Amino acid sequence: xxxxxxxxxxxxxxxxxxxxxxxxxxxxxxxxxxxxxxxxxxxxxxxxxxxxxxxxxxxxxxxxxxxxxxxxxxxxxxxxxxxxxxxxxxxxxxxxxxxxxxxxxxxxxxxxxxxxxxxxxxxxxxxxxxxxxxxxxxxxxxxxxxxxxxxxxxxxxxxxxxxxxxxxxxxxxxxxxxxxxxxxxxxxxxxxxxxxxxxxxxxxxxxxxxxxxxxxxxxxxxxxxxxxxxxxxxxxxxxxxxxxxxxxxxxxxxxxxxxxxxxxxxxxxxxxxxxxxxxxxxxxxxxxxxxxxxxxxxxxxxxxxxxxxxxxxxxxxxxxxxxxxxxxxxx
Numbered sequence: 001x002x003x004x005x006x007x008x009x010x011x012x013x014x015x016x017x018x019x020x021x022x023x024x025x026x027x028x029x030x031x032x033x034x035x036x037x038x039x040x041x042x043x044x045x046x047x048x049x050x051x052x053x054x055x056x057x058x059x060x061x062x063x064x065x066x067x068x069x070x071x072x073x074x075x076x077x078x079x080x081x082x083x084x085x086x087x088x089x090x091x092x093x094x095x096x097x098x099x100x101x102x103x104x105x106x107x108x109x110x111x112x113x114x115x116x117x118x119x120x121x122x123x124x125x126x127x128x129x130x131x132x133x134x135x136x137x138x139x140x141x142x143x144x145x146x147x148x149x150x151x152x153x154x155x156x157x158x159x160x161x162x163x164x165x166x167x168x169x170x171x172x173x174x175x176x177x178x179x180x181x182x183x184x185x186x187x188x189x190x191x192x193x194x195x196x197x198x199x200x201x202x203x204x205x206x207x208x209x210x211x212x213x214x215x216x217x218x219x220x221x222x223x224x225x226x227x228x229x230x231x232x233x234x235x236x237x238x239x240x241x242x243x244x245x246x247x248x249x250x251x252x253x254x255x256x257x258x259x260x261x262x263x264x265x266x267x268x269x270x271x272x273x274x275x276x277x278x279x280x281x282x283x284x285x286x287x288x289x290x291x292x293x294x295x296x297x298x299x300x301x302x303x304x305x306x307x308x309x310x311x312x313x314x315x316x317x318x319x320x321x322x323x324x325x326x327x328x329x330x331x
Contacts, residue, residue, distance in 0.1 A: 031057040031202050034083075034090060034105055035228075036259040040122035042069045044096065044115055046077075053110065053122050054259075056229035059203030061085035065092050065103075065110070066229050067120075081112075127258060129265040129290040134193055136324035143182050143309065144323040146171020154180045155313075172197070172321035175212055179313035182325075186217045187279050187306035189328040192268040197319040198226040198238075200260040210260055211314035213242065216270060217307030218283055220300055224318060227257040239266070239289045244301065247287075247294035256289040263321075264290055271297075271328075272304040279304035 035057040042051030049069045056064045063083030068076055081094040081103060090105040096114060103112025103120055112120040136142050143151045146167060154162040155178030166174040172195075198210025210226035220241060227238035234240070238257050239247040247256060258264050267288040272279045283304045287295040311320060 030061060030085070030090075032200060032261060033108070034063065035200065035202075036124050036262075037127065038110055038122035039125050040109075040120075042067070042120050042122075044069075044099075044118040046071060051120060051122055054229040055083070055105075055110070057200060057202035061090075063090070063092070064229060065094075067096070126262065127290070129258075129263070131193065131265050131267055131288075131291065132195065132263055133322065134265075134267075136193070137326055140324045140326040141182075141184060142324045144173065144320060146173065146321055151183055152180050153183050154178060168319060170321065172319040174317050174319055175311060175313050177313055179212075179311055181215075181310040182308045185306045185308055186325065186327070187272070187304075188274065189269075189271045191326040191328060192216075192266070192270065192309070193322065193324050194266040194268070195263055195320065195322040196224055196266070197263050198224065198260045199317050199319075201226070201316070209316075210318055211312075211316045212318040213312035213314070214266065214268075215310035215312065216268075216283070216285075217309065218300065218302045218304055219307060220302050221312070222266060222268070222287060224312075226260045228259045238264075239287065239294045241285075241295070241298075241300070245295070245298070247289065248296065249294075256292040256294055258290060267291075279306065 035055050038053040038055060040051055041048055049071055051067065051069045054066045058064055061084065065081040065083055067079045067081065070076055079096040081092040081101065083090060083092040092103040092110070092112065094101060099115030099118065101112055101114025101118065103110050108124040110120065110122045141151060149165065154176050156162050163176040163178065165176060168174060194214055196212070201209050209230060212224040213221040214224060215221050223236060223238060223240045223242050225236065225238040231237060235243040235245050237246060249255065269286040271284045273281050281304060282302065283300050285295050285298045285300055286293070309325065
């Protein structure tokens with residue numbers, strides 16, 4: 001585990017400054033309002049283009065702003081600004097190319113100037129994953145719907161007791177101590193739908209930001225993490241196959257990831273061959289994260305086998321809801 005979340009932008013290496021030995025602190029209302037995804041117009045020496053920003057809360061009311069603009073030829077420029085709270089205002093500054101830029105946040109928008117007449121105007125937006133709230137199809141096994149818990153089991157403590165479910169808004173649950181899993185075993189091909197919401201933990205870095213995971217029947221994990229504007233080790237970011245494969249097109253912008261405190265989706269297709277009625281070989285995995293394909297018919301490492309689904313507790317209050325699995329024909 002790295003001591004900080006290092007963000008690589010071109011030749012520059014940046015990090016949200018971590019507070020040594022600091023205990024996790026709850027996010028403030030200001031941090032919740034400011035962090036997030038912004039879209040709008042970015043005008044610079046190359047003209048006016050579509051601009052996008054990821055504003056990352058870094059604790060103590062400081063921020064990193066990761067900017068990208070898409071040029072007419074399809075090329076992408078990236079830049080960064082540092083942000084901090086000054087009294088009642090939130091101000092950002094930094095260099096874009098060789099030019100100094102300044103900006104300020106107010107009422108859900110970032111406006112700034114820099115260079116020779118450059119301007120920036122971006123407004124906070126919320127993206128809704130296309131399958132958010134997807135209803136289980138006929139034949140699906142519903143693992144979690146906020147009302148019936150017959151298909152899932154929690155890990156017992158040393159005294160043999162199960163922790164209570166913490167049910168929050170909309171019938172979601174906070175992952176219980178020790179995690180939870182499916183009661184049934186699955187040994188064939190399936191489609192899996194999972195909805196999850198990472199918390200906002202602005203002072204935390206890398207694996208401390210909303211850590212959990214979805215374990216498939218063969219024992220491999222699709223990582224759950226707040227990867228909005230944060231990178232970590234290989235396979236450790238949101239959507240990664242733990243410790244060995246990053247999501248396709250993964251970088252510090254983590255384009256598939258939404259901000260913490262927003263609901264996200266995994267839509268998984270897991271294909272298994274069978275011989276004599278038993279799983280054989282290794283599964284092939286396709287995963288869409290918030291509608292963006294991050295693994296495409298990828299051959300996994302571990303062999304197919306009969307197993308349960310597990311949802312990891314890593315000491316972070318990650319929320320889950322609307323989890324179902326549809327066995328596919330040929331099982």
